[in-house]
Amino acid sequence: MLNFIASCWRTSGKFKFGVTVLALLVLIALVAPLIYRPIIGTSSPSRPGVFPRWQPPSSTNPLGTDGHGRDLLTDYLAGLRMTLYIGFLAGVIATSVGVSVGFLSGYQGGWLDSILLTITNMLIVIPSYPILVALAMVTPEMNVTTMSLILALFSWPFSARTIRAQVMTMKERPYVELAKVSGQRDLSIIFTEILPNLMPYLLMGFAFSVVGAMVAEVGIEAIGLGPSNIITLGLMINYANGWGVYSMGRMEILLIPVGVLVVIFAAITMINRGMEEYLNPRLQKVTTES
């Protein structure tokens, strides 16, 4: 897998860009507490009333404060952290389930495949957004894990379908047949022959799930249906909208979270496109000399 990533890096400018930007953002998210601790001390980032409301940028509050009396910079840093975390968690859940189902389905075939495939198709057909909103509405206690689970619920079928298609083509490939004929055990074949070749699709599926989860999360937060005790970028957008920052002349309160989100999405998509460029030699501008 590391080989794959290294090759993608060498081949694709888009990949380099996406990975760099994403790595930067993740880094910022990880060290975020170091940045905002000096500002807000030991209180939680979401605690209101720490500062006077609606202050313009100053030395104590580099970006000013919001309508709840919170430091804006802290808001955004905490929001970035949480959004990335939720996206990542949902992505991991969705991809794990999706890959397992897809793999079982593709590898085993037969009636298990038919059943799993039908269930997968059914879930794909159901419009996910309204149901997500409905579920978000009625879940009594919304926390990060519950949210991620709900978000993952509708993403896993997509990974499952892709992985299944790939596994099915790979089953017939000569190197698998060769392994079987030379007496290698099924489990071993899976790990040595099939999984490595599945890696690119796995990674791409993961990237898509993460983006999908974040888009859905922002969608839910933006109408105020998410937990309001945890700050995410989506929540900030909701607040910014509600506070009418436009008429207040402080557009940046809305623009910053939107901008950061767009950058995150763009970076992940670039990574995906970069992997695609590597896998499809025709999209390349330079050949890799094998």
Added chain:
Amino acid sequence: MNVQSNSKTLMEIKDLRVWYRTTRGNAQAVDGVDLTIQRNEIFGLAGESGCGKSTLAKGILGMVRLPAFVESGEANFYRSVSGSSAVASDLIKLPARDMRKMRWRHIAYVPQSAMNVLSPVARIEKQLLDAIFEHTNMSKKEARDRMFECLDMVGLEPAVARMYPHELSGGMKQRVTIAAAISLKPELIIADEPTTALDVNVQQVILQELKQIAADLGLTLIYVTHDMAVHAELADRMGIMYSGLMVEVAPVVETFKEPLHPYTQGLISSIPMIGGGRERMTGIPGNAPSPLAWPAGCRFHPRCPYVMEVCREKVPPMIEVAPDRLVACHLHPTPLSESASPADLSLPDWEEAVSRAPGVQPVQAMKKGGDTAEELS
């Protein structure tokens, strides 16, 4: 564009270089090729896989796409206008529009695997007629008549026209591409390994047909293949290519009877003979070098059983050492114009030379990750 009165030469390639951009530098697939093609001849371009033959063909046609690019060189095409006069154009420098007009009408192409070059969702007739309509003003009827005429010349029934490519066999598809190439009676046809993917029987038939068609229509044909036997049957003159350069150009019969370049000799001795005793085959020792790093001096020197000191340092120039026979090798240093008497040009026995050669490796299995460039022919 000058008007030349010498109508014998059809194309002159001078110092053509076509390279590939790779992550590890430029792969110099075609690296200074000089070649002259005469009218009405069948010219065979020979060489092993990876020597740059296909790249050369694409370079002449102006079909070089990223990651490949033309580094330098000329390809002067002498298009005959009327009688004995001709108009010369450098195909490399020709602007895209003019090159497009030149294609098919004057220079046609028969590609390598006909399997893939026919669009799967269009009928054969559409793919034959589109070029005719593009380059001429023929009426629908005239174009269709011409199309059926060409199909007939390659031995295909008129019914083939309405079929889809996937309904035809490999041999039939190849014949379609030949029919397409002759449809506008071009002056030059470049055929890039057209029969390599077919079985020998079909190949034989198609070769005969090609020879007949070329004679009937007075075509000039450049036939690219690594198969020396095909050249023996089809070509009038042949050029041997190695590591991006021409190493020997001469009429076919002479080349086979008395090869001048050691590489040519090696190639010919690699052809198994049917009949006669069973002998051990020697082949050419060593591996083909990588276009990322050609050997210094003569590119063949690491594998040459006659290697001398000068071969490692100086690149041998291409000289005419006998009437119409050119070779680039330090074993033949005197050009015809300078030699006093007809020299004996023949080389010693190949097998003996290889067995006695100092430090040359016998044929080895290809090492994993070795230097052989794979897709660059």
Added chain:
Amino acid sequence: MLKLLRKYPILSYYANKLFAYVLTIFGALTITFFMFRLIPSNPIENWIKSLERQYSVSIEGGDAMINSYKEKFGMTGTLWQQYTRYMYNVIFNLDLGPSFINFPTPVEDLLAAAIPWTVALMTVSILIAWVLGLLIGATAAWFRESAISDVITNVSITLSQVPSYLVALFLVLFLGYQWKLLPTRGAFDAQYAIGLNWNFIRSVAKHSMLPALSIIIVSLAGWILSTRSLVISNMGEDYLMYAEAKGLKPRDIMVRYALRNAMLPQATGLALTMGSMMSGQLLIEMMFVYPGLGQVMSRAIAIFDYNAMMGIIILSVVSVMTASLLVDLALPVIDPRVRTAIKA
């Protein structure tokens, strides 16, 4: 019958697809139905319970009224009975039950009023985005060595993943408020009479621009990217190289060979996208107060109106599956290779 299937393998292909169609629709609806009913917090029940508290004590016949409500909403009996009753009504009577948001208007009527708006908006937006996307994408692919192509590609990559409601937000802020170019609410000016008069039509057009633009911008980016990828892949294909060797005009090559081969997946994609239009762009319609299905859905979710939600979901599921089925049915007809593969 089996003999018939064996003689014409294409029939068994069709039969398989039909069977999967029916099964998947049924399954999807069942899953959704039970998902809704099994959710603990249940506004309709709560409302009924509050009714019970209020009326069963003080008003005569309060019980009867409550029961009649229960019946109307199909909440009597066990869960299984509710399910079968509901499915029966939907399939055989096309009766989706009464809505809660606009009681007693039946859900079918609500949807019927909203559908034309959504369909109009979505069809126009999707078509514009598709056609433009194909043209721009193919051009970007053809000129992939130019700087403009790179710019287009990167911009498209960025825009494709931005949720359309964010784009809508910006459009509203700038085009709507800042520069006051286009209206931001409603489907038409209330002052104009509904009908085929010029004023009304013009008003409708003006009001749909912002919602349409939000949808188009994001959708366009997606189509540009997929077309570009497809055409570039195709460009490496030998038949394009051959067409070029034949000296055909680049435009001809692009249209007659490259696009034609890329069209197939893109046409399929278009059909599927059209199919998914019924789920309505929820947030966009909410933001613009546009009287389409999304609007109905958002009101329904707000008070958890089962019937309305189920109604829209049924519509959406059937629409997506039908589009998919039509594509599967049409494929053998369009693509000669699929025809041959089926016969094999």
